[in-house]
Amino acid sequence: MIISVNGGHTPTSAGASGYLDEVREDRIIKDCLIAELRARGHEVSDSTADDWMGYPQELNTQCQRANASDAELGVSIHLNAGGGTGVEVLHYPGTCEGLSADVSARLAAVLGLPDRGAKARSDLGWLNGTNMPAVLVEVCFVDSSADKEAYDAVSYQAIACAIADGLVGGGQAAPIAPPAPPASSGEVPAIYLQAKLADGTVLPATTWPDYAGWGGVPIAYLAAWCEWPLEVQAYTANGWLNSLTNPDDIENLGSGCVGDGTPMMGLKMYLTSPDSRHVVAYQVTIDGNCGYPEQRDHETSDGQDGYAGDLVTAITEVKARIEAY
Ligand SMILES: [Zn+2]
Numbered sequence: 001m002i003i004s005v006n007g008g009h010t011p012t013s014a015g016a017s018g019y020l021d022e023v024r025e026d027r028i029i030k031d032c033l034i035a036e037l038r039a040r041g042h043e044v045s046d047s048t049a050d051d052w053m054g055y056p057q058e059l060n061t062q063c064q065r066a067n068a069s070d071a072e073l074g075v076s077i078h079l080n081a082g083g084g085t086g087v088e089v090l091h092y093p094g095t096c097e098g099l100s101a102d103v104s105a106r107l108a109a110v111l112g113l114p115d116r117g118a119k120a121r122s123d124l125g126w127l128n129g130t131n132m133p134a135v136l137v138e139v140c141f142v143d144s145s146a147d148k149e150a151y152d153a154v155s156y157q158a159i160a161c162a163i164a165d166g167l168v169g170g171g172q173a174a175p176i177a178p179p180a181p182p183a184s185s186g187e188v189p190a191i192y193l194q195a196k197l198a199d200g201t202v203l204p205a206t207t208w209p210d211y212a213g214w215g216g217v218p219i220a221y222l223a224a225w226c227e228w229p230l231e232v233q234a235y236t237a238n239g240w241l242n243s244l245t246n247p248d249d250i251e252n253l254g255s256g257c258v259g260d261g262t263p264m265m266g267l268k269m270y271l272t273s274p275d276s277r278h279v280v281a282y283q284v285t286i287d288g289n290c291g292y293p294e295q296r297d298h299e300t301s302d303g304q305d306g307y308a309g310d311l312v313t314a315i316t317e318v319k320a321r322i323e324a325y
Contacts, residue, residue, distance in 0.1 A: 001042050001043070001072050001073060001168060002042070002043045002044075002045075002069065002070055002071045002072050002073075003037055003042050003043070003044045003045075003071055003072065003073045003074070003075065003167070003168075004044070004045045004046075004047040004065065004066035004069045004071035004073075004074045004075070004132075005030050005033055005034050005037070005044055005045075005046060005047065005048075005074075005075045005076075005077070006030060006046065006047040006048040006049070006062045006065075006066070006075070006076050006077070007023065007026035007027040007029070007030040007048045007076075007077050008022065008023075008026050008062075008076050008077060008078040008126075008136070009022060009023050009026070009049075009058065009078075010023065010049050010050065010051050010052070010053050010054070010058045011023055011051050012051060012052055012053060012054045012058075013049075013053065013054045013055040013057075013058045015078065015079065016079060016080070016081035016142045016143070017142055018081060018141075018142040018143035018144075018148075019142060019143065019144070019145055019147075019148035020079060020140075020142040020147075020148050020151065021142070022078060022079040022081070022142055025079055025139070025142075025151075026077040026078055026079060026139075027048070028156050029077045029139060029156060029159055029160060029163075030046070030048060030077045032156045032157055032159070032160035033075070033077065033160040033163055033164060034046060035160070036157070036160040036161055036163075036164045037164055037167070037168065040164065040168060042168060045065070045066070045069040045071065046065075047061075047062050047063075047065035047066040047069065047071075047074070048062070048065075049061040049062055049065075049204075050204050053204070056125060057201065057202070057203075059125035059126060059129065060125070060129065060214070061203075061204055062076065062125075062126055062129075063125065063126065063129030063130050064214065066130050066131075066132065066134070067129075067130060067131045067132075068210060071132050072132055072133070073132060073133055073134070073135075073167065074126070074130045074132050074133070074134030074135070075134070075135055075136075075137065075163070075167065076126045076134070076135070076136045076137070077137050077139065077163075078136055078137065078138050078139070079138065079139050079140060079141070079142045080138035080139075080140065080141045080142070081141060081142050081143050082141070082143070083141075083143060083144075084116070084141050084144070085113060085114055085140075085141055085144045085146055085147055086108060086113045086114030086115060086116045086140065086141070086147070087104050087107045087108040087111060087113055087114070087115055087116060087137075087138065087139060087140060088104055088116035088117060088118075088119050088138045089101070089103045089104040089107075089117075089118055089119070089135050089136070089137050089138065089166075090118075090119050090120075090121045090124060090127065090135065090136040090137075090138065091118060091119070091120060091121070091127065091133075091134070091135050091136075092120070092121070092122065092127040092128070092134065093120040093121075093122055094120075095133050095134075096118075096133045096134070096135050097118050097120070098118075099133070099135060099166065099167065100117075100118035100119075100135050101117055101118040102166040103135065103137060103162075103163055103166030103167060104116065104117050104118060104137075104166070105117070105166070106162040106163070106165050106166045107137070107139065107159065107162045107163055107166065109162070110154055110158050110159065110161075110162040111139075111140060111147075111150045111151060111154060111159070111162075112150050112153075113140055113146075113147060113150050121136075124136060135167075137163060139151070139159065188273075188278060188322040188324070189226045189227035189228060189322065190207040190208065190226060190321075190322075191207065191208065191224060191225070191226040191230065191280065191320045191321060191322060192205045192206070192207055192223075192224070192225050192226065192248070193205065193206050193207070193211070193212035193222065193223070193224050193318055193319075193320055194206070194212060194222070194223040194224075194250045194257075195212035195213055195214075195219045195221065195222050195223075195250070195318065196219075196220055196221040196222075196250050196257065196259075197213075197214060197215075197217040197218065197219060197220060198217055198218040198219070198220045198261075198262075198263055198314075199217050201214065201217065202250055202251070205223070208319060208320065208321035209319065209321075210319075211285070211290075211317040211318060211319040212317065212318045212319075213285065213315075213316050213317030213318060216288060216316050217316060218263035218264065218314035218315065218316060219259070219263070219264045219314075219315050219316060219317075219318065220259050220260075220261050220262065220263065220264065221250060221253065221257040221258065221259035221261070221264075222234065222247075222250075222257055222258050222259055222264065222267070222318060223247050223248050223249060223250040223256060223257040223258075224246075224247060224258075224269065224318075224320060225246040225247065225248035226246070226271075226322070228271060228272060228273050228274065228278075228322075229245055229246065229271070229272040230245065230246050230269060230270070230271050230272075230280060231243050231244070231245050231268075231269065231270040231271075231272075232244055232245075232246075232247055232258050232267070232268070232269050233258060233267070233268040233269075234258035234259045234260075234264045234266070234267055234268075235264065235265050235266025235267070235268075235307070235309065235311055236259065236260050236262045236263065236264055236265060237262050237263075237265070238260055238262070240266070240268075241258060241259070241260055242258075243258070243268070244257075244258055263314035263315070264309070264314065264315045265286075265309050265310070265311050265312060265313060265314060265315060266307050266308070266309040266310070266311045266315075267282065267284060267307060267308045267309055267315060267318060268298060268306065268307045268308075269282050269295075269297070269308075269320060270297050270298055271297060271322060273322070277324055277325065278322050278323065278324050278325070279296040279297045279299075279322070279323055279325055280296070280297060280320055280321070280322060280323075281294040281295070281296050281320065281321055281322070281323040282294065282295055282308050282318065282319065282320040282321075283295070283308060283318070283319045283320075284308040284309050284315045284316075284317060284318050284319075285315065285316050285317035285318075286309060286310060286313040286314065286315055286316065287313055288316075290317060292308070294323075295307060295308040296323065296325070
């Protein structure tokens with residue numbers, strides 16, 4: 001099974017703390033859980049948000065990453081707060097109720113804490129924003145000394161195993177095909193893209209085959225960089241703007257990213273590869289259509305027009321990779 005796992009919150013958008021710190025603990029548990037699920041033969045991706053992300057971006061990012069991974073099951077690890085004691089597992093109404101009850105019961109048994117069971121919630125970003133069946137595990141209460149004592153008495157491995165048992169059953173994983181090798185063999189560097197949208201949202205940096213962009217919102221600024229010189233130029237209502245080489249700081253308007261705050265409608269990239277045998281291949285989505293052919297460098301042969309976009313319609317997504325020719 002393909003499973004996406006994350007630890008809730010970030011240091012920037014901190015979770016609960018008391019006797020235990022939620023973010024510190026949930027990161028350790030999710031790492032152990034990922035290792036345990038992989039050991040049982042599952043394909044697991046980590047959809048944890050980046051440390052610098054605040055609310056609600058951290059939540060959107062978790063969902064975006066889980067959805068992009070084609071996961072068949074999503075799991076977010078949290079610790080609870082608010083004066084209770086014990087384990088509970090949250091799910092969207094009408095899905096995952098049995099699975100949630102099973103995870104909760106197994107985890108409660110291992111911890112020796114009350115089993116608060118499965119709880120249906122329709123107000124949580126993780127459960128609302130994921131395309132796949134998803135659960136949110138509240139391992140124990142950070143503000144209960146009894147919970148901390150019970151938590152400290154068992155290993156992270158035991159906690160991860162109990163959760164995995166509830167999620168996928170003990171060692172009964174269906175065999176899965178190994179993941180496809182990455183498109184680039186490591187000989188060429190990755191191109192990193194990071195977008196700031198017209199609504200002010202700053203997205204996490206992505207690499208091929210992921211795209212920069214979110215929700216059909218026009219891209220206002222774009223950072224794009226790699227280990228080789230990559231020249232980037234944006235077109236807006238103000239025409240073609242100054243080009244930059246490896247703009248790599250989306251918050252540094254003017255020299256760290258291309259764009260002027262208005263919707264970007266055209267994009268040019270040019271790669272100077274050490275062996276002169278590679279180009280940047282890039283592709284944009286406009287009007288929801290991501291099927292436009294790739295543009296390579298500034299080429300105008302093979303039906304290419306030297307840039308991506310139509311210079312009229314806002315660009316909402318950008319992908320880029322290095323290609324040999
Ligand atoms: Zn939480």
